[in-house]
Amino acid sequence: MRKPVTLTQPKKHTPVTGQDLSKIPVNGSSKVPRAYVFCHYPGCWEYDSEFGLGWLPRLNKLISMPGVNGVPQNGDMSGYLQAVAQMGGTVIDPNDRRLIETENEDDSIFYQYPRYYETTAGGKWWCEPGECPTITLTGQVLWDRKKIRKASADFRKHLRDTGIVQPMHHLTLQHELAKARTSIERLAARVGLNPHLADQLADKETEAEQMQTEWDQMQAEGLKQGTTLPPVKAKRVTPKAKRGQP
C-alpha cells in the first residue's frame, strides 16, 4: 500500500538576482573588439611625454575580422600578415619569448598579449595589455584610459629595449623634429590672436627640446643608429706634367 512521503532535502540553489559580473555585458550597440596582433613599421615612432619613456614605437593593430583585409570566414590572418611583412612591417608575434618581462612566464602580461574576457552574450572581448574593465552594478563598463595608456607605453618600451622592433633611424628623428618645429612655428604665428594657445606653445617647445635630449641619451646608451655611409673623400688629382718631379 502506498504511503504519503515527506520531502526533507530541498536542493540548494543561489538565486541569480542580476547579471554575471565576471563577464562584460554587451547589447546590440556594443562594439566588441575582435582578435588582433600588433605590427610595427620602421618609420612609426612617437615621443612619449606623458610617462617620460622617450621615443616609443607606434604600433598598428591588425584585426582578425572576417571579410576585412582579406581575412576569410574562419579568421585566419596568415595572408594578411604576409602582406604586412611584404610592406616592411614587423609583426609582433605573441609567442615571441622575448616578450616575457617577468621572471615567471605565467606572470607576464606582454607574452601572448592578445587575451580576452568573456561577454554575457557568450562571445569574446579581446583586450590589449592593461585593459581592465570595471563593471558597475547597473551594467555600465568603465575603462581607465590612463592606466591603459601606461600599460601600452610600457609594452612598447619593452619592444624597443628588447630589440623586437627595429631601432629608430636617425632620419626618422629628423623627420619628427621637423614636424615638431613646424607645429611650433604654426602655433607661434597664431598665438598673438589666440592667447589661449600660449600654454600649448610653451609645452610644445619644451617637448621639442626633450625629443632631442632623449635621442642623445638613447645614442649614449648604445642603441643602434641607422647605417650611414662615411663621407666621401675628394680625390686629389695630380697633373700629369708634375708627376715624377721631386
Added chain:
Amino acid sequence: MANEITSALLQANGGLEASVLSDLLVQQLYDATDLSAVCTKIPWQPAGGQGLQVTLDAVPGAYTASATELADAPANAAYTTSKYTLTPVRYAMRYQMTDLVPITGARIGLDEVANKLVQGVSLTITDKLTSLFPGVTAAVGNGTTAISVDTIFDAAFQLNTANNAGTFSLVLSPAQINSFRSSLRAESGAVQFREVTYETLRARGPGYQGFWSGIDLWQSDSVTAPGGVVTGAMFSNGAFAMTMADPRVIGGNVAGDDIIFSNELMMLERDRNAVNATSSIIGNIYLAMVMAEDARAVEVRSS
C-alpha cells in the same frame, strides 16, 4: 537558442503594451552613421574564386632625354602595378518571434523586425570601416591631448604631402568631434565651418557633420580606442574599398514565399518552425572591405 522575441519578454521590457497607450513606436537612441558613402565600391564579379582581385595601375613617369638625336634606344621603363583582394564573407543576423506575440496584439511584428535587419547593414559597413583605422601607417596627434584645429590641419597637410587631392573625408568619434568644434570656436581667423543641412544630410546619409576647409566631417561611435588612444582617420577617395556580393543568385534555392526581400546587397528570408510555434527572419549579406592604398589615409589620434 536564446533571445527569442516572446510576449513575456516584451511585457517585461515595454515592447507589449495596451494599444491605447502605445500605438506609436519610438526608436531608441542609437548611432545610425552610415559610412558606405566614403568607401570606393567595387562591383562584385563572381569568377569561381572567393576573392576579387582589384588592380592598382602603375603611375605615369616623366620622359628622359636622349643622349643623341639619332639611334639612342631608350631603356624600358618599369610598369609597376599593385593589387588588393576583396574576400566577401557571410554576415548574418536573425530574429525569432513566438506566435504569442502577434496573437496578443503586440505593436512589434515581423515588419518592424525586418526593418531592423535592413538598417543593420549600414551599421555593419561602418563597423568594418572604422576597424581598419588602427592599421593605417601615417598618424597625427597623440593620446594625451584632445583634437584641435591644428591636428586636423596636420592630417590634411600630411595627405597633401603624399599627393592626395580632392575633398578629404574625416571620421571621428563623438568626443573628438566635440573637441574639434570646441577648438574651432576658440580660434580667431579660422576657416568657416559649414554646418550640416537637410540637403547635405540627405545626400550623404546619417553621421555627416559638416564641411570645413575642404574636409567632409563624419562622426561615428564605432571609432575605436586601441591602447587608450582614440583613433579616427582622414582619407582621400580610394583609401578604403568594399564590395558586397549579390545574394540573389541563390534565389532559386529558396521557396519564393520565404523570401521577404532581396536586392543586390542582401536577402531576407522567413523560417517557420511550427513545432516550437516560432517564426524567424534571417538577413544575409556577403561583405568584403579592405584598405586599398595606405598612402591615402592618416590616423587622427587623440585622448
